[in-house]
Amino acid sequence: MSAPKRYYVSVETRLQQIAEADRGRRRMSVVVLGAGIAGLVTALELQKLGHRVEVLEGAQRIGGRIHTHYFEDGQYGELGAMRIPEGQDYTFHYIKRFGLAVGRFYNANRNGFYKALGVVCRIEDAPHSLFPLFDLSAQDRALVNAGGVGAVATRYLNALVNSLSDEVIRSLWDLADPRPNRLPGSRHIDGQSYLDYLIDIVDTMGALDLLGVLQSLEEIWETSLTIRVRGVAGDQGGNLYEIVGGMSRLPEAAGKEIGASIRLGQEILAIDAATSPATFRLRDTRTNDISIQQSEAIVCTIPFSVLRRMDLSGFSQPKLQAIRMLNYASASKVLLHCTDRFWQREPYGIFGGSSISDDVSRQTYYPNDQHPDYLKPWPLARERRDIHAFTFPAQEMTPGPAAAARHPGVLLANYAWGMEARRVGALKPKARLEAMSKAVSAFHPEIGNYVDGGASMFWDEYQWSRGAYGHPLPYELELNFPAALRPEGAVHFAGEHLSPEPGWIQGAIYSALSTVLELVKSFPEG
Numbered sequence: 001m002s003a004p005k006r007y008y009v010s011v012e013t014r015l016q017q018i019a020e021a022d023r024g025r026r027r028m029s030v031v032v033l034g035a036g037i038a039g040l041v042t043a044l045e046l047q048k049l050g051h052r053v054e055v056l057e058g059a060q061r062i063g064g065r066i067h068t069h070y071f072e073d074g075q076y077g078e079l080g081a082m083r084i085p086e087g088q089d090y091t092f093h094y095i096k097r098f099g100l101a102v103g104r105f106y107n108a109n110r111n112g113f114y115k116a117l118g119v120v121c122r123i124e125d126a127p128h129s130l131f132p133l134f135d136l137s138a139q140d141r142a143l144v145n146a147g148g149v150g151a152v153a154t155r156y157l158n159a160l161v162n163s164l165s166d167e168v169i170r171s172l173w174d175l176a177d178p179r180p181n182r183l184p185g186s187r188h189i190d191g192q193s194y195l196d197y198l199i200d201i202v203d204t205m206g207a208l209d210l211l212g213v214l215q216s217l218e219e220i221w222e223t224s225l226t227i228r229v230r231g232v233a234g235d236q237g238g239n240l241y242e243i244v245g246g247m248s249r250l251p252e253a254a255g256k257e258i259g260a261s262i263r264l265g266q267e268i269l270a271i272d273a274a275t276s277p278a279t280f281r282l283r284d285t286r287t288n289d290i291s292i293q294q295s296e297a298i299v300c301t302i303p304f305s306v307l308r309r310m311d312l313s314g315f316s317q318p319k320l321q322a323i324r325m326l327n328y329a330s331a332s333k334v335l336l337h338c339t340d341r342f343w344q345r346e347p348y349g350i351f352g353g354s355s356i357s358d359d360v361s362r363q364t365y366y367p368n369d370q371h372p373d374y375l376k377p378w379p380l381a382r383e384r385r386d387i388h389a390f391t392f393p394a395q396e397m398t399p400g401p402a403a404a405a406r407h408p409g410v411l412l413a414n415y416a417w418g419m420e421a422r423r424v425g426a427l428k429p430k431a432r433l434e435a436m437s438k439a440v441s442a443f444h445p446e447i448g449n450y451v452d453g454g455a456s457m458f459w460d461e462y463q464w465s466r467g468a469y470g471h472p473l474p475y476e477l478e479l480n481f482p483a484a485l486r487p488e489g490a491v492h493f494a495g496e497h498l499s500p501e502p503g504w505i506q507g508a509i510y511s512a513l514s515t516v517l518e519l520v521k522s523f524p525e526g
Helices: 011-022 037-048 089-097 123-129 138-147 149-161 166-171 184-190 194-201 205-214 225-233 249-261 317-325 418-425 429-440 445-449 481-485 505-522
Strands: 029-033 052-056 068-070 076-078 102-105 113-116 119-122 240-243 266-272 278-284 290-295 297-300 311-313 331-338 354-357 363-365 409-417 451-458 491-493
Touching: 011 089, 011 505, 029 037, 029 290, 037 052, 037 249, 037 505, 052 249, 076 331, 076 409, 089 249, 089 505, 113 123, 113 205, 119 123, 138 149, 138 205, 149 194, 149 205, 149 225, 166 184, 184 225, 194 205, 194 225, 278 297, 297 505, 317 481, 331 418, 331 429, 409 418, 409 429, 418 451, 429 445, 429 451, 491 505
Parallel strands: 029 052, 029 297, 113 354, 266 311, 297 491
Antiparallel strands: 068 076, 102 240, 113 119, 266 278, 278 290, 331 409, 331 451, 354 363, 363 409
């Protein structure tokens, strides 16, 4: 099997472009606003080039929406980013650079459960117990019975992607391209939501219901169709990985390399792009001291959902419009700490994967780390090394079925988007744990005997993001992104919300390196 096509510049090429553009430029002082992965990568690469960098972060931790929650006994779960498609070369470049280990992430498991339309069944039994309840065409019924719900989604999306030229698909990655230069095909895609497209092409409304319920897509139907096309063309649905020991090990490794240049508890209150040097107002959250500071250049990785609450001066009207209008998804996650991994024993035998429900839990994920193949590369990895040349470092863990002896574990009991996430977010933290324990009991009745704590996150209420990730709606690509990407004076912008792959670590890193290239090109020679 050949590697999927690439529709954007590789990480190796981008880093080479940065080095060449920086050659002969003056060493500059740069302030990076935000210590999520976009800000950290920006600082890393600028430091490597010899520029003086300071990173200011409002929170008391680095990582942004990469947020592993560690319990006292060492068990952990992800409240933010949790998986990495193997084709995402920008992410794997830094995983390799820091010598981090990766394990397989199992998105699905036939031993998991579906709960929908009043039926609770094993996923492997769904062709007999659940799928017949959906009004499907003969072709869709054959697909779902043989290949699961994803096979139906793939059928309809591939019908679109296969009809597009490489030129049109490639144009969907070019966010800075102004509207007059858009190709007719890409403009048509950008103007539709995922739901708009599916309503016109599905054989039956039952297929729509199937995808909405069992792929948990009901709450994000309004997403721009562009995002779905990029996902298929860029192979985001392929084999998945996670970082052994928690996803937060990636920003922690970056932060360790950056060192003392990172200052936490520094809240940005205002930015003035009209001054030279650029000016910003800063509050130290520990002392409440407010100061006015300047920098020769600023890279702002703060989400627009937070930026729009600040006092912004010297920003153009199109930029302010983009900051107001750029849409963010709502997302919730609820972790349940259990005194025993009962789901790994009989009668379940679940190592990794998920259970899906139309109840408030929506998506429940099981830990992957004791699957017998956890530390083995997926079979296709060798064939894709032209995308991400990375190896599996020596591991200290030896997981497998024997590791199923009684000991604690963490269920990601709830992962929800959109309205369903907001329903979860409306609950107090303790009530979230209770609600998810009750919901998961539909397929694990004994769970109440094992839950002894948990943690949750509703990203809309998190002060330093006010949303989970960029979630472009129809026409945003044309209306907002050219202005959203442009620097304002000496203030440059980066983050997953400004990338072709919002919601992914890949998108944040891609945007960061694009902005570093833009920034060093702006530095004076000498």
